[in-house]
Amino acid sequence: MKVEIQIDAEYRTPKAIILTREITREVSEALKRLSEPESSMLVGYQGDSLVLIEPEEVLSISTSCQKVFVKTETQTAQLRQRRYALEAQLPSFFLRISQSEIVNMQKVKRVDMSAAGTISLKFASGDSVFASRRYMHKVKKYLGL
Secondary structure, three states: OOOOOOOOOOOOOOOOOOOOOOOOHHHHHHHHHHHOOOOOOEEEEEOOEEEEEOHHHEEEEEEEOOEEEEEEOOOEEEEOOOHHHHHHHOOOOEEEEEOOEEEEHHHEEEEEEOOOOOEEEEEOOOOEEEEOHHHHHHHHHHHOO
16 A cells, blocks of 8 residues: 655644545555544443543453453453444454454564464563464464564
């Protein structure tokens, strides 16, 4: 994809124009990234308390027993939003790595690829998660492999 930037003092807000023959996956992803709203807080629950979490603080979002949980380096909280709704709301640096897990790729510090074909993602906190075979191609594509 070619990218061109023009600096013009008359524009107060940035404007993006995409010229294409057809809508491809690459064009759709670029459109999604350009139209992402500013960071919006996630509202988690720990017992009776509400916890406000910035998306940049999130390590992973997972489901267990039909409940959605968000994990940061310091805490775990339950979310009341559906996984698919969260996925649409999250910035583009979040990546689904399995049917039940979405990770913040900016927080991944190490990627281990085994000879058996599995991919393990390790966070600075020491936690690790595995990408399922079904989503392995998305992880490799994100990493440029």
